[in-house]
Amino acid sequence: MGNDKPRIREVALTGQESPTVKTIRLYDPPTSDAAPGQFAMLWVPDSGEIPIAISGTEEEYSEFTIKHRGETTSEIHDLGVGDKIGVRGPYGVGFSRPTGPAVILGGGYGVAPLRYFYQSNSSNVPLTTLIGATSAEELLFVDELDAEIVSTDDGSRGHHGYITEVIEDVLEGKDVEMIYTAGPEPMILRALEICKSRGLDLEASLERVMKCGVGLCGSCLIDGFRVCKDGPVVGLDQLDEFSEFGRWTRTASGKKEPI
């Protein structure tokens, strides 16, 4: 619990990934040692603390790739090299190590944890990457992950439409065992259906409001499952059992909200 106190770090490097997405790099040994799929709680003093996936590591540095959404993410976007931010974690359960050919399926900033997953793939299994975004300029890490197919909602690059619409074509010719995915919940839901119908396995990284990150507060519950501690990466069986997944999320007060 002494570890669950924010460590104050200086931003070592920043990079703009898209008009709305920025990566920051911090010297932070604990998170640099995390499993792909694990996340950290990032604290911007006087603003707030939010859960962010680890998007890559290099030696004792970790990277976080953050979409400009509201108050706290906007504060993080304003940080420059040398500015301070608090980090605690890593938290949660990450992705398993791939043991056979697999597909990486990322939507929006969901590509962030998958980038770290890709970086960490030390086994020799072939990974096929599919990436979707709203528009061409919002596509993340396409080259780094050697994406085979991309899609955009506005058709500005690759497939015009949702990335889920091309999964089955990609799977046709390939001997794939498993999909690793993160991104909008409808995308994950669709991937789940595809995996079920084709007998593939699946691991998905989920998001909920996370106020503690350690399994205490219950703000991140899906049914009775603590996404922060027992997730955020969940397997197919677990996902398939949820009654709320893909349909409901919870607001900060605990009220249900349709996804």
Next chain:
Amino acid sequence: MGNDKPRIREVALTGQESPTVKTIRLYDPPTSDAAPGQFAMLWVPDSGEIPIAISGTEEEYSEFTIKHRGETTSEIHDLGVGDKIGVRGPYGVGFSRPTGPAVILGGGYGVAPLRYFYQSNSSNVPLTTLIGATSAEELLFVDELDAEIVSTDDGSRGHHGYITEVIEDVLEGKDVEMIYTAGPEPMILRALEICKSRGLDLEASLERVMKCGVGLCGSCLIDGFRVCKDGPVVGLDQLDEFSEFGRWTRTASGKKEPI
């Protein structure tokens, strides 16, 4: 600090060493691993908690050799096999390992820690043991420590008088570097004088009222030295610096009392 909670142990064995001194054996890995000279706090529920030296160990068992003095020691004397007692520790700093020929000088129940010291002597240095007591039947561990000379105040065995009176004779013929001692403070004081005059080194185990055993409460102070944490074994230089040693002890209230 979690370790500083009494562990409840059953008495595994008891032995009467003299009309007033009894040994109890407990299964207690932490103290069985102690250095000779270290002590434990023994707790008799509903009576009290007192400091007692470790007088020997065997595998994960420790022994304590206790003189019947007052309330709590009398309760301990009443314990039989299977009865319960609390132990915390080991505490304090023990004796150094002998590196050359040495004398063991024990008076009264002070022989207790020296017995463990003798047991633990794995180096091949020759140890010459001198033991004093009030009377023949109160002499402790004479055979076990292969005592060369014993003394009794009433002359019922060995030298008639104090054991300190024979030290110099013993030292005459021998190439001794150091005295290890425990027992009445006047005895230790005399040993200190002898060592100083002959250029020998000395380590002595001291006693004071000890209410905490961990260095908090100050009840065991000699000058500003915490006997429980920085002792109970102290070296010649330290001993020689004390203004209170050999002259004053402190009562439970902190008042000075002549020794």
Next chain:
Amino acid sequence: MASSCRATVKTVGNRTGTSTKLLGLKFTNPLFLASGVMGTTPGGLKSAVDAGAGGVVTKSLGLEARKGHSSPNVVGVDCGYLNAMGLPNPGVEYFTEELSKVDVGAPVFASIFGEDPDQFAKLTEIASGAADGIELNLSCPHAEKVGSAVGTDPDLVERIVSKAVDATDLPVLAKLTPNTDRIVDIGRAAESGGAAGVVAINTVSGMAIDVETKRPVLGNVTGGLSGRAIHPVAVKAVYDLYEGLSVPIIGVGGVETPETAVELILAGASALQIGTAVATCELSVFRDVDRGLAEYLSQEDLSLEDLVGLAHRN
């Protein structure tokens, strides 16, 4: 972390049951989920029961939905956590409605918080729609006007409890704050008001400051300390309440192992709640502690009831 969750109580002997009757309710064991920990949704409550909890307490519910304090809401400290959630909850009606559709599998206490006796009465009435008991939160240390603001005045406590008791047929518990020199007076006031039992303790007031940014860490500045750090405080509170009260006491604070559970029962608790340990240990902490408790009872050849308050014999 995990290491501190292991039992240090010896575990030989045959397992005996720890099922218990209390407040007119039956529990498979005396280890309940504490309020505010995981129990923000009926699904969270059910998870705890599935993991072995003998009963559960909901997150504290108010009349209106509340988002809670701004983040950070939780910070780790030595042997515990500080939290300042700020009583986020979807409102008593919303929660009760949702709860009424779920079979939690064990008795559910609805925890409620309000500003005055009338609010507590209204909350009690609504919450009684789906709960098996009511727990009055008179003790949250970091919410303005509610919580311990209403829980340190014995007269007010008596009025709140008595209004709540009038508003329901269910057993009403009063949850007490340790941040006072009058916990026994407050417990007695709750008893006079008709409380079927008291729950002790809520969190201990505390805060953490980050030395590099020089800012309080919690969004709310101050918060409540929970976990093993406060266990001795809970033991003392339960011990004192047992001497001063006749209603059953439910002990809370730093229960993580069979040993910490037995300690509170010996002090006088008839049942226990577990909060922080669902984070520092696994959710199986309920089952693990229950197993250790059962083994302890069997070894000592005592029933759970026998054990309650045994440290007081003299």
Next chain:
Amino acid sequence: MASSCRATVKTVGNRTGTSTKLLGLKFTNPLFLASGVMGTTPGGLKSAVDAGAGGVVTKSLGLEARKGHSSPNVVGVDCGYLNAMGLPNPGVEYFTEELSKVDVGAPVFASIFGEDPDQFAKLTEIASGAADGIELNLSCPHAEKVGSAVGTDPDLVERIVSKAVDATDLPVLAKLTPNTDRIVDIGRAAESGGAAGVVAINTVSGMAIDVETKRPVLGNVTGGLSGRAIHPVAVKAVYDLYEGLSVPIIGVGGVETPETAVELILAGASALQIGTAVATCELSVFRDVDRGLAEYLSQEDLSLEDLVGLAHRN
């Protein structure tokens, strides 16, 4: 144990002084020995100064010699100790006499405890014979009739302080209990009574029960919790007092590292006391914390005075 004593504050930069003037006294650093810890004899006080303490507080002294409670007097718990010494002391006259013959090497506060304003006045008068300041113990949680029994009633506190202030020319500090919901009211009462400063906190009420013998461990049954477990409680108390009072605050509770020290200073403490860490760390804890504090100040380019209460800026 030792590991928790290590500094986590970065220690680059040049060492600057931490000497400080407070209450009309000069201290080489703001880290004082807390009352009751080692300071039962003048020799113990001197040892702390030799090990780097900038000031020292004596064991609390009463009118008569006291042996203290029956043993066990101390038991270890998670992240701290419970103690119930029972205010053993040789009596104020005896101690003052002995102290007058020793050059401790730094300012000495005589801590005193009594049952009523007149006793406090008398104790103050006698203790002033050899001390540089007086600390009124209004907060021992485990002694009958004295200690927190007199420290939770603001009116009584004001009268005690004012009588003590009248009885001496030395600065008078009031040491406060955290076991109350009115610590700021009590601090204000002390201030009105003329206290030159307040000291916060004394130990937190707690107890431990042994599960095998089913007996309270401490001879006195209940005791006071000290050490890192109570650090967040101390930070909160100091923070609140800083908002409500104008006199200097001396922070106590779980100081073991430069970080824990800085935290209390940021909360509003002008100086600190260290108790439990002289057992959990080495006596060099004074020097070690001072060094870390100095390095922190140098790195942040702040003076000690600048740092006091900085977490309150808004």
